Amino acid sequence: MTNKYDIEEIYSEPIQAFTIWMKQSGYTEATRKEYKREVFDYLSSLDELPVQQAGKLHVVSFLVSKQESAGDRTRNRTLSAIRSFYTSLIDFELATRNPALEVKKSKTEKNKIPVYLEEQELKKVLTYVEGRFRDRNLAIFLLMGYCGLRVGEVHRLNLSHFKKEKGTLEVLGKGRKWNEIPLPEMVVDVLVKVAEERIQPYSSKEEAFFVSQKGRRLSIRQIQKIAAQVFDAFKQDHPQMTDMRLSCHKLRHSFATMLLNNNVDIRVVKELLGHASIETTMIYTHINDEQKRSAMTTIEIPVI
Incomplete structure (x- = not known):
């Protein structure tokens, strides 16, 4: 995988667009930080492939690699970050499609009863x-x-x-x-x-x-x-x-x-x-x- 500094250089324009888009869209500082970290990991997995050329297979492959050490909730959060990333690129005319929208979220999380105190x-x-x-x-x-x-x-x-x-x-x-x-x-x-x-x-x-x-x-x-x-x-x-x-x-x-x-x-x-x-x-x-x-x-x- 490519290191962080190389990622910032190779994908500088998409990263900048995503950063601006999240702030403009009203994302909280904590969410922006978390989503940016997830997207950095995703971009690293692309091995310098232009984001416009990445497809559903690349997104799914990355999610599967993450799922080995994390649960469905983490997978869904990662998928949300990648979806938002591509949405920002489309908004700034840096991409024409969102491959992450073709990937379904895990249903396990939806069936989970929230933990609560009586x-x-x-x-x-x-x-x-x-x-x-x-x-x-x-x-x-x-x-x-x-x-x-x-x-x-x-x-x-x-x-x-x-x-x-x-x-x-x-x-x-x-x-x-x-x-x-x-x-x-x-x-x-x-x-x-x-x-x-x-x-x-x-x-x-x-x-x-x-x-x-x-x-x-x-x-x-x-x-x-x-x-x-x-x-x-x-x-x-x-x-x-x-x-x-x-x-x-x-x-x-x-x-x-x-x-x-x-x-x-x-x-x-x-x-x-x-x-x-x-x-x-x-x-x-x-x-x-x-x-x-x-x-x-x-x-x-x-x-x-």
């Missing part, structure tokens, strides 16, 4: 948020677990996005789309306290709501690390949860499942989650064992 389990997790920055970290957990925010959305929050008087939060989601979220009263109280106790930022221009110990915007990786530490402490006291892969996004899954279990209209859940399509929200409409048992108790069997 409402009582989520309450227990909150009790493990401790330490010097407890209020700040508790606010982060509340926003993800009880308001459905993505970790990137928590990271991007500014002080001005919190509307104390209205009790709402303006959230910048995927595709640079804004979504106004009504906040539970308890969450408003916690956010007010966090804003008052906020660490003085290193830069006077820093507007981040959540600030690190060093006075900078709390990064996505730092937020994930905070969550991981809380989950580890929780699992130590709940060994039955040891094998459960908990993460920031699982808190969002828990929020969506909690709303649907409380019979909230799926269209409302879609808006609160900031989904572009209701099909995305549908993955949370799984039925748990308790609901199955409850349904069976409604059946009256005659005495024979």
Whole structure:
């Protein structure tokens, strides 16, 4: 495979076009970085073949090589990156077709039930948020677990996005789309306290709501690390949860499942989650064992 520096020279124009296109299209910094890394690997596999000459076989061959060390979810993300790459080239008239569109996504991911915490389990997790920055970290957990925010959305929050008087939060989601979220009263109280106790930022221009110990915007990786530490402490006291892969996004899954279990209209859940399509929200409409048992108790069997 060709090294990174050769790739940048050989495919400089397509890479530049893709970089500009992603930024213009409103992709987040994290997505741009991830997609660019995936595309670099793909271009390396082409062995200097012009991107316009690559076809479905080249895309599939690359995905198969990746799949040996990764699952369907990773494969689908890689395919999405390559599709976006060719879309950008077509947009800038550097290519005429998108061979990645001819490749189907894995169906396994669509059938996978999201991992989530039951409402009582989520309450227990909150009790493990401790330490010097407890209020700040508790606010982060509340926003993800009880308001459905993505970790990137928590990271991007500014002080001005919190509307104390209205009790709402303006959230910048995927595709640079804004979504106004009504906040539970308890969450408003916690956010007010966090804003008052906020660490003085290193830069006077820093507007981040959540600030690190060093006075900078709390990064996505730092937020994930905070969550991981809380989950580890929780699992130590709940060994039955040891094998459960908990993460920031699982808190969002828990929020969506909690709303649907409380019979909230799926269209409302879609808006609160900031989904572009209701099909995305549908993955949370799984039925748990308790609901199955409850349904069976409604059946009256005659005495024979």
